[in-house]
Amino acid sequence: MNIVDLIIKKRDGGKLTKEEIEFFIKGVTDSSIPDYQVSAMLMAIYFQDLDNEETSELTMAMAHSGGTFDLSSVEGIKVDKHSTGGVADTTTLILAPLVASCGVPVIKMSGRGLGFSGGTLDKLESIPGFKIDVTEEQALEYAKTSGIVLMSQTDNLTPADKKLYALRDVTGTVDNLALISGSIMSKKIAAGADAIVLDVKCGSGAFMKDYPSAVKLAKTMAEIGKSVGRNVTAVISSMDQPLGMNIGNSLEVIEAIEVLKGNVKGDLLDVALTLGAYMLIGAKKVNSVEEGISMLTENINNGKGLAKFRELLIQQHGNPDIIEDYSLLPLSKAKLEVRADSDGYIYSMNTAEIGRSSLETGAGRASKTDSIDFGSGIIMKVRIGDTVSKGDVIAEIYSATEEKCISAGKYLKDAIEIKAEKPEQPKLILDIIS
Ligand code: URA
Numbered sequence: 001m002n003i004v005d006l007i008i009k010k011r012d013g014g015k016l017t018k019e020e021i022e023f024f025i026k027g028v029t030d031s032s033i034p035d036y037q038v039s040a041m042l043m044a045i046y047f048q049d050l051d052n053e054e055t056s057e058l059t060m061a062m063a064h065s066g067g068t069f070d071l072s073s074v075e076g077i078k079v080d081k082h083s084t085g086g087v088a089d090t091t092t093l094i095l096a097p098l099v100a101s102c103g104v105p106v107i108k109m110s111g112r113g114l115g116f117s118g119g120t121l122d123k124l125e126s127i128p129g130f131k132i133d134v135t136e137e138q139a140l141e142y143a144k145t146s147g148i149v150l151m152s153q154t155d156n157l158t159p160a161d162k163k164l165y166a167l168r169d170v171t172g173t174v175d176n177l178a179l180i181s182g183s184i185m186s187k188k189i190a191a192g193a194d195a196i197v198l199d200v201k202c203g204s205g206a207f208m209k210d211y212p213s214a215v216k217l218a219k220t221m222a223e224i225g226k227s228v229g230r231n232v233t234a235v236i237s238s239m240d241q242p243l244g245m246n247i248g249n250s251l252e253v254i255e256a257i258e259v260l261k262g263n264v265k266g267d268l269l270d271v272a273l274t275l276g277a278y279m280l281i282g283a284k285k286v287n288s289v290e291e292g293i294s295m296l297t298e299n300i301n302n303g304k305g306l307a308k309f310r311e312l313l314i315q316q317h318g319n320p321d322i323i324e325d326y327s328l329l330p331l332s333k334a335k336l337e338v339r340a341d342s343d344g345y346i347y348s349m350n351t352a353e354i355g356r357s358s359l360e361t362g363a364g365r366a367s368k369t370d371s372i373d374f375g376s377g378i379i380m381k382v383r384i385g386d387t388v389s390k391g392d393v394i395a396e397i398y399s400a401t402e403e404k405c406i407s408a409g410k411y412l413k414d415a416i417e418i419k420a421e422k423p424e425q426p427k428l429i430l431d432i433i434s
Contacts, residue, residue, distance in 0.1 A: 205351025248377015
């Protein structure tokens, strides 16, 4: 087989066979296909797309490009969760301890943030001392004792995805439905959970900007899961405004703790409860979403969710005192208040641009090698539909320098539209696909 022939076949709209896809992924994994030919293939796929069969074959070839994580020694139905990526999307830090506190083991491998979307690993690393590098043996041990592990993906898991994602990132080929499905599902399949809940984000701050493409992505991933005997539920949720009010690493940790303390209500809590309820259904702990939400809510009210979060911090060497004392978390020195230019309603938000603003503060990375300023970010003061008067503070920006605050403030201001007309309230949960 020759890679040039395969690139030409895909470029001209042909369908790749299972063997051809396996040849491509093997060549990516062992570097026998050079980056320029891998990139050419990615661009051919971007323009010509993969059908469902090709997407499944790609996913399975990627899932088996390295080792797989065997969770069979951990008792119970293991559930995993994945978000396609958004802004102020801190649900993992809330629902992993909450679901684990209901007696369902959560062993979650997470990634770092790239571009406008934040990554769970970066948030965890903003906690002084927290160790995200956990070996598979350690993870199994933790899962058996505490029922919760939040860790970085181990090196031998889906090496093909690591290479492909890095190349997609620099060749403008990230936002392709087949490539996103393959990337996410290969990692979830290799990570070994029995049930998977996907949070497919839809809106201005998501890869999928409109409802039909979000549904298509959700259905593709659910089909892939079904074909390998994994129970997959996809929740399609809105990303037309930041999910929580805090954007940035330590700021999002604080908001997650506040939710676990029962002090914060709203969209972040609602999405976390919905995803958590489907995780409990996947684990056969409850029979309905209502039952799941009520079990999770009870564990917020009785403090069991927060206690599990504390257990996670102690287990992975994070300072548990941050729960009572947020000043132990980093917070950048320079601060800027962004104010409304006019009276009216908060009419719309360009969420990707708000993510761009947070990137400007230093809270994210534009390219994989960028370092992060854990204490920087944005505290939003408004949501769509709120009324404001000229001069009201609509956001606080934190960054290392005043210049960075000013630059981030410009992006933020441009991203928020204030109008005299009352907007329609965006729907939070758009659909459930299973
Ligand atoms: N998240 C992933 O893990 N992969 C993608 O391709 C997009 C989002």
